[in-house]
Amino acid sequence: MARLNLLEETRFEKLPVKVYEDEHIASRKVAKRIADLIQRKQGNNEHAVLGLATGATPVKVYEELIRLHKEEGLSFKNVITFNLDEYYPMQPDAKQSYVKFMDEVLFNHIDIERQNIHIPDGTLNKDEITDYCLAYEEKIGFYGGLDLQLLGIGRTGHIGFNEPGSAPNSGTRLVTLDDLTRRDASRDFGGKENVPTKAITMGIGTIFKAREIILMAWSRKKAPIIKKAVEGEISGNVPATYLQLSDNVEFILDNDAASELTRFDTPWLVKDCAWDKTLIKKAVIWLSSEVGKPILKLTDEDYNNNGMAQLATEQGPAYQINIDVFNQLQHSITGWPGGKPQADDSQRPERKSPEKKRSLIFSPHPDDDVISMGGTFIRLVDQGHDVHVAYQTSGNTAVWDTDVLRYVEFAIDFKRSTGEDTSKLEATYEKMRAFIDKKQPNDIDLDEIRDVKAFIRKSEAIAGARYAGLKDKNIHFMALPFYETGKRVKSPVTEKDVELTMELLNEIKPHQVFAAGDFADPHGTHIVCFRIILEALNRLRKTESWTKDCWLWMYRGAWQEFAVHEIEMAVPLSPQEVERKRKAIFQHQSQKDTPVFPGDDEREFWVRAEERNRETAESYHALGLANYEAMEAFVRWKFD
Structure with missing residues (x-):
């Protein structure tokens, strides 16, 4: 009976799918399967031939394999690997090369023989590629074929770099990358214009020959393409759908990646x-x-x-x-995000007491506050609450180098106008300019450049908060240490990040905390900042009585919006309030027109915010409720 129930639940799914609570658990399960395969082959004195993937998805699998090697003696002496793909052209020592990636996340930490590692060569002349690709296929065949192929999935539905239009019987070859794929890779390369337009990839036909295929996907960003791959019709427009034809494939997902599958999204069907x-x-x-x-x-x-x-x-x-x-x-729906004084609050999203609340808005980057909840921010101030804003990171990687030079040139001119000596500042300026002239994508900026970028973002944040009505004493800059690396990949969160957050919370003792809950930001900063807040509040709840009256509200807007069924507080905005919010966002001049990291949404941040807020209001109206100009949406976090 249980088997029949499972078949009924999964009847829309055209291939086997296993779903785990999170990517950590799922990655350990996949690593265990790989380890079992390696050990089984060792017992038979055979090679284990693995097809490996790159990108963020398999990283935790590789971390677990490293742990198994170091702590449980798993040997890779009998392992032969073939990687799926490599950008073309690409030098193996480049920061973005998959040779370097695989060394850093796996090969340098295990006992695999270097001659058993195979990764497509991004340094070939074009006239050598066809023969090279044939030889790559032949070498896989020489070792008896792939025992297991790991896959991720791109948002175009690509597996490897088999983009839409790829044939199901395609072999290893040179391909042209889809524009969306290049946009997704732009942060690694310091801009889409620096991402190679081509890559060498194993073909779908090559992948199909593997005796076992595991496709992994984590996070809600992958949920739409996973639904297409698992439940959609087989189509060259979504290459991953070809996996429906394989008898040897399994999709391994976390809850978020599986969230749009019918059995989870609309289970009543x-x-x-x-x-x-x-x-x-x-x-x-x-x-x-x-x-x-x-x-x-x-x-x-x-x-x-x-x-x-x-x-x-x-x-x-x-x-x-x-x-x-x-x-x-x-x-x-409420026009009183801090609670309406002297009103029945039994059917309202916020409490009426105390009438004047201390509200603390955490902003991961220096503009998330006004982009995501600028209307509510202004409303809280206008209604007399004691509002504070805390900018968790400096955002100093997201400023154009030309802005740095322009601001320093301004400073030099200003000092000259006051008769001050500018020689030191001019020397620093020349140092900066020389560095920028030779700067390669994703090079770590000089400390002086990072400082100027942070000053620019700080001045804009102050201007935006002032426009919302805050006094300077209520504006806090945290500069959390995890962010201050100068690199795209940030340092792990440390105790210092949590302690700084606890100190600020204890200083303000807020009745309301607002935190970014849109975890789809391409930088990953939002989820890190939210976890720091959550850890700080959970610790304080054990010792501080004020926390019992502290509610945590999550906002979105910069990268996504809450679905209507999730919304617990919707703050309507009038046309005039939408205009005020827009002007608050405009204070962030370095992020206007074309920001450094726009993600895959080509709209400016203020346009995204307005259109998302308008869409939320229209959704409420379509359901039969009042027709507002715009709405900002919030969900309350439920503590255990």
């Missing part, structure tokens, strides 16, 4: 559900969108015809369900 308040709200909002009706116009027939008959039968009639969900949405 595949099984009977245990209906709780949260699932009912999500299902009714989905149904309203599916049939194009406001919630209060949904009928029993709509429920029955769209996989929700069980809900109508168990919890109905439908109209009563509609009213309950409509009221939940209505109660989430």
